[in-house]
Amino acid sequence: MALLALAMAVVGAHPVWAGLFNPETATLANGLEVVVISDHRAPVVTHMIWYRVGSADDPSGKSGLAHFLEHLMFKGTPSAPGDTFSALVAGRGGTENAFTSLDYTAYFQTVPVQQLDAVMRLEADRMVNLVLREDEVALEREVILEERRSRTDNDPSALLSEQMSATLYLAHPYRIPVIGWEHEMRQLTLDDARAFYERHYEPSNAVLVIAGDVTLAEVLPLAEAHYGTLPARARPPRDRVQEPPQRANRRVEFRDSRVTRASWRRIYIAPSANRGATEHALPLMLLADILGGGSNSRLYRELVVDRELAAETGSYYSVNRLDDSQFGIYAAPNPGSKIADIEVAVAEVVAELLTEGVTEQELERSKRGMRASATYARDNMRGIARIFGITLLTGATNEDIESWPERVSAVTAAEIAAAAHHVLDGYHVTGLLLPELAKAETAR
Numbered sequence: 001m002a003l004l005a006l007a008m009a010v011v012g013a014h015p016v017w018a019g020l021f022n023p024e025t026a027t028l029a030n031g032l033e034v035v036v037i038s039d040h041r042a043p044v045v046t047h048m049i050w051y052r053v054g055s056a057d058d059p060s061g062k063s064g065l066a067h068f069l070e071h072l073m074f075k076g077t078p079s080a081p082g083d084t085f086s087a088l089v090a091g092r093g094g095t096e097n098a099f100t101s102l103d104y105t106a107y108f109q110t111v112p113v114q115q116l117d118a119v120m121r122l123e124a125d126r127m128v129n130l131v132l133r134e135d136e137v138a139l140e141r142e143v144i145l146e147e148r149r150s151r152t153d154n155d156p157s158a159l160l161s162e163q164m165s166a167t168l169y170l171a172h173p174y175r176i177p178v179i180g181w182e183h184e185m186r187q188l189t190l191d192d193a194r195a196f197y198e199r200h201y202e203p204s205n206a207v208l209v210i211a212g213d214v215t216l217a218e219v220l221p222l223a224e225a226h227y228g229t230l231p232a233r234a235r236p237p238r239d240r241v242q243e244p245p246q247r248a249n250r251r252v253e254f255r256d257s258r259v260t261r262a263s264w265r266r267i268y269i270a271p272s273a274n275r276g277a278t279e280h281a282l283p284l285m286l287l288a289d290i291l292g293g294g295s296n297s298r299l300y301r302e303l304v305v306d307r308e309l310a311a312e313t314g315s316y317y318s319v320n321r322l323d324d325s326q327f328g329i330y331a332a333p334n335p336g337s338k339i340a341d342i343e344v345a346v347a348e349v350v351a352e353l354l355t356e357g358v359t360e361q362e363l364e365r366s367k368r369g370m371r372a373s374a375t376y377a378r379d380n381m382r383g384i385a386r387i388f389g390i391t392l393l394t395g396a397t398n399e400d401i402e403s404w405p406e407r408v409s410a411v412t413a414a415e416i417a418a419a420a421h422h423v424l425d426g427y428h429v430t431g432l433l434l435p436e437l438a439k440a441e442t443a444r
Helices: 002-008 065-072 084-091 113-128 134-153 156-168 190-200 216-226 278-292 298-306 339-356 360-379 381-393 398-402 404-409 413-424 439-443
Strands: 010-015 024-028 033-038 044-051 095-100 105-112 206-212 250-256 263-270 310-317 325-333 428-435
Touching: 024 216, 033 216, 033 381, 044 113, 044 381, 065 095, 065 105, 065 134, 065 190, 084 095, 084 113, 105 113, 105 381, 113 206, 113 216, 134 156, 134 190, 156 250, 156 263, 156 428, 206 381, 263 339, 263 413, 278 298, 278 310, 278 325, 278 339, 278 360, 278 404, 278 413, 298 310, 298 325, 298 339, 310 339, 325 339, 339 413, 339 428, 360 381, 360 404, 360 413, 381 398, 398 404
Parallel strands: 033 206, 250 428
Antiparallel strands: 010 024, 024 033, 044 105, 044 206, 095 105, 263 325, 263 428, 310 325
């Protein structure tokens, strides 16, 4: 009877059909979504709260604000000042962290299952009761500026990637780095952070994912007690400028004295699982693996093994984006090889793939690898929580996750060919990372 009453207190509580992870889900009356993935092999639990806001939702001229607020979320509340939250997690043998991406921000703790109630109480507290002080905001602003210097400004490869993204996306905020542009980061204020917090941090704009030694029946009373009492608000709209059609290829050349080995890369606009020609999303995952996903891939065999032009090469595709994603190819030459030869060789491999398609042997090998990775994922509770958070925050569903192995198995060579033509026949941005020219060469 008590469980029945609890079920009546939430909206839409139901188990998802049995499959890969067998999640159980519920939605609290204030709009907070709850996902529980049970694994009773160890008395440990990962608690993750995901917010539907990322760097692509930063206000114009205030890049880096979502990431800045992520840092400030550790500054405490009236009932848990300072580092009370972090001290509790560490003192009970747990770990915690947070991260900001283009489309979402997440906070997580992995603790003994007996501590779930405590971390849930503290996380719900800072969802609505965060205290922001001018001195702490000024100090944390210096912290994120130093983070940018160490991770981006001191890394020529990261600087090239930043410039290429800003060139690939003509209008969409994916063109702006997650951490922000330095001149805008320096201007972020306490009022900016508070307004962003009050707009985006609330129950209906969040998803709670818990993986480990618990069940939905055990989690729901805690979720109701801590998150369910928070006031409901309308979810803020996500108004983003969308991309115009691509009309031209572009090249970005970055030279730096710190570059010791040149590299070549190319990126294309591609549909995601949520935006554009979404029927190509799964085929593009397989295409990236067949083209450049390891030592059995076409690029590796051709450029590294057969021609001995490259020391490394590969391709990648980001399927989990709310809006238009990207498909990338990269290679670094062997000593004595030329960037121009690398570019020609990659073009030849891509042209052959577009002309002849992929073989059934390549396709089956790639499918086996992806199905195996899904099976292995069951052994990592934090990884499972991330899979659900990222997928749900970028427009997909629990059912999409559960049926993923079957959907991958159903992809055909013809579908991969169609996806390859859709993306690789399109316009692109080519990037060159090169050593700085000698003074005499510069003068010439």
